[in-house]
Amino acid sequence: MPARKTPPTPDETLGASDDLPSLRGLVAFDVTVRLGSMTAAATELETIQPTISQRIRALEEHLGHPLFDRRGGRLELNACGEALHAELAPHLAGICGAVKEVRRQAHKRVPLITIAAGAGFMHVWLRPRLERLEKAFPDCTFKLLPIDRDEAPEMQLADIAIRFGPPLQGEQRDILVVQERAFPVCSPEYAHRHGLENGLDAEALSRITLLHLDMRDARWLDWSNWCRHAQLPVPRLDKAFPYNNFPLTLNAALNHQGVALGWSHVIQDMLDNGSLVALTPHISRDRYGYRMCVRHPNSAVIAPISQWLTHEFAGLERVPAD
Incomplete structure (x- = not known):
């Protein structure tokens, strides 16, 4: 039986010409030359002089040639x-710099920014903008919290809270960023099929399918309250189709199933791309709209983010007047 061959060692695989010396030996050599003594090199590298001497000796043995002329206790570089x-110094400096930068990035504290908002607003408006927000602030990590109750602890403790309604009593940081503007919306196909190009009136309300959000939240308009503000008779709502969240209501409107109530600051993207059309009349309520509360408005990290969101809000009110 032939003898079993042992796997080649790394040295045999690489070959003598490709074999590299110890990095520690190269660093000890470089620092010794730069500082002029092994003792000084030991201090910088946080070790002892005999260790530096041993590493340089090992490097010389590996190379097969001395690197210093040792005369009278003094170290002087020879030609080798x-x-x-x-050749070594600039490359070693680059390697050390790269290692330090990787370590710095690995230990760098990344701020976690929490943004709380209503679930419908979070899904329809804020979540699609998250990628651009992260790109604008690459050194931050964002956590989105869909919260529908203003009194929820998560809403109170969020770095940035975005809520809908009138101002909260005693809350000085609650800033109105978008005034409420509510109006009926539907797909262009549904508007054309039912002759709604001129808006809604009593006759149109009596024959179209109304899509409504089945929520017991007084902050939001339902069809009854919207009709009263629009000075239109309230239609029979027993046949109106209910949905338990705003994204589902909008999805039904997008799929030509009826007319829903929309708010300009939430559905502006859908109006811009033509998937929904705004019908008249439009109504607004004093002091109602989206409000932003920033826990630490003077923070160097938080302030630019709240300004970015405010700028996004500023581009929302583009619905034509009645």
Whole structure:
């Protein structure tokens, strides 16, 4: 039976010409040359002088040639040492710099920014903008919290809270960023099929399918309250189709199933791309709209983010007047 061959060692695989010396030996050599003594090199590298001497000796043995002329206790580079150091120093500095930068990034504290908002607003408006927000602030991590109750602890403790309604009593940081503007919306196909190009009136309300949000929240308009504000008779709502969240209501409107109530600051993207059309009349309520509360408005991290969101809000009110 032939003898089993043992796997080649790394040295045999690489070959003598490709074999590299210890990095520690190269660093000890470079620092010794730069500082002029092994003792000083040991101090910088946080070790002892005999260790530095041993590493340099091992490097010289690996190379098969001394790097210093050792005379009278003094170290002087010989021609081989000078040639090696001239090639080694800039590359070793680059390697050390790269390692330090990786360590700095690995230990860098990344701020976690929490943004709380109503679930419908979060899904329809804020979530689609998250990628651009992250791109604008690459050194931050964002956590979105869909919260529908203003009194929820998560809403109170969020770095940035976006809520809908009138101002909260005693809340000085609650800033109105978008005034409420509510109006009926439907797909262009549904508007054309039912002759709604001129808006809604009593006759139109009596024959179209109304899509409504089945929520017991007084902050939001339902069809009854919207009709009263629009000075239109309230239609029979027993046949209106209910949905338990705003995204589902909008999805039904997008799929030509009826007319829903929309708010300009939430559905502006859908109006811009033509998937929904706004019908008249439009109504607004004093002091109602989206409000933003920033826990630490003077924070160097939070302030630019709240300004970015405010700028996004500023581009929302583009619905034509009645």
